[in-house]
Amino acid sequence: xxxxxxxxxxxxxxxxxxxxxxxxxxxxxxxxxxxxxxxxxxxxxxxxxxxxxxxxxxxxxxxxxxxxxxxxxxxxxxxxxxxxxxxxxxxxxxxxxxxxxxxxxxxxxxxxxxxxxxxxxxxxxxxxxxxxxxxxxxxxxxxxxxxxxxxxxxxxxxxxxxxxxxxxxxxxxxxxxxxxxxxxxxxxxxxxxxxxxxxxxxxxxxxxxxxxxxxxxxxxxxxxxxxxxxxxxxxxxxxxxxxx
Ligand SMILES: NC(=O)c1ccc[n+]([C@@H]2O[C@H](COP(=O)([O-])OP(=O)(O)OC[C@H]3O[C@@H](n4cnc5c(N)ncnc54)[C@H](O)[C@@H]3O)[C@@H](O)[C@H]2O)c1
Numbered sequence: 001x002x003x004x005x006x007x008x009x010x011x012x013x014x015x016x017x018x019x020x021x022x023x024x025x026x027x028x029x030x031x032x033x034x035x036x037x038x039x040x041x042x043x044x045x046x047x048x049x050x051x052x053x054x055x056x057x058x059x060x061x062x063x064x065x066x067x068x069x070x071x072x073x074x075x076x077x078x079x080x081x082x083x084x085x086x087x088x089x090x091x092x093x094x095x096x097x098x099x100x101x102x103x104x105x106x107x108x109x110x111x112x113x114x115x116x117x118x119x120x121x122x123x124x125x126x127x128x129x130x131x132x133x134x135x136x137x138x139x140x141x142x143x144x145x146x147x148x149x150x151x152x153x154x155x156x157x158x159x160x161x162x163x164x165x166x167x168x169x170x171x172x173x174x175x176x177x178x179x180x181x182x183x184x185x186x187x188x189x190x191x192x193x194x195x196x197x198x199x200x201x202x203x204x205x206x207x208x209x210x211x212x213x214x215x216x217x218x219x220x221x222x223x224x225x226x227x228x229x230x231x232x233x234x235x236x237x238x239x240x241x242x243x244x
Contacts, residue, residue, distance in 0.1 A: 003220065009080070009117070024213065033075070068120050090105075098150055106154050110157075137178040141156045179218050182241040
């Protein structure tokens with residue numbers, strides 16, 4: 001029970017990596033506010049008393065104020081924030097094909113949302129002199145991936161934002177890191193043909209897609225006392241994909 005007594009906000013908790021992270025945090029003893037635009041209830045009720053659901057859009061500053069207030073009222077001051085909610089493009093995400101509306105949607109969910117989340121939890125963390133924030137970047141923060149223009153821009157922004165906030169508050173008891181997942185099998189790949197998924201899995205050195213639980217385990221490590229000397233990092237959790 002690495003997170004006994006801790007209070008966590010997890011976004012994207014309705015599905016995939018966010019759901020697995022909410023479950024893992026609760027299994028490690030934390031109380032968790034499960035935040036998402038969809039299915040947060042299902043995750044929270046599956047966990048039980050250690051969790052509560054909060055329907056929110058991470059793009060909305062007022063929703064973040066509401067989430068922090070809800071967590072405080074139900075459990076207490078927030079110790080841990082996992083900024084996990086994220087989206088990929090609806091259509092062509094190339095430099096010439098991407099349209100303005102989808103660019104703005106991706107950047108505002110994947111990049112503005114995590115900033116708003118950090119802005120909402122930091123005052124209390126700084127006041128208490130402790131707190132841990134984990135953002136979700138991607139291998140796309142590190143390398144170019146054809147057809148992921150706005151997505152790579154948003155995740156590269158997450159890497160920069162993570163370093164920036166980490167260094168701003170490094171002397172005040174708050175650590176901020178990002179996990180860069182490789183290919184993790186979740187709903188985010190819905191619509192991709194099975195043959196293409198098989199090809200993708202074959203190209204991962206470890207020989208399989210990651211599971212959401214692989215990422216949740218790394219987040220739990222950063223959240224725990226074992227991760228206290230790590231800050232400002234973008235840590236690849238990718239089965240060796242990024243170094244092959
Ligand atoms: N799966 C992968 O291979 C992979 C790889 C690298 C990075 N990531 C990142 O991991 C994170 C989680 O992805 P996943 O694979 O679990 O996908 P997913 O689609 O299973 O989960 C994403 C969740 O975010 C929620 N969400 C979307 N827009 C939101 C909004 N405006 N406000 C609140 N919640 C919102 C969705 O409802 C969903 O529950 C994303 O940031 C994604 O970019 C995933």
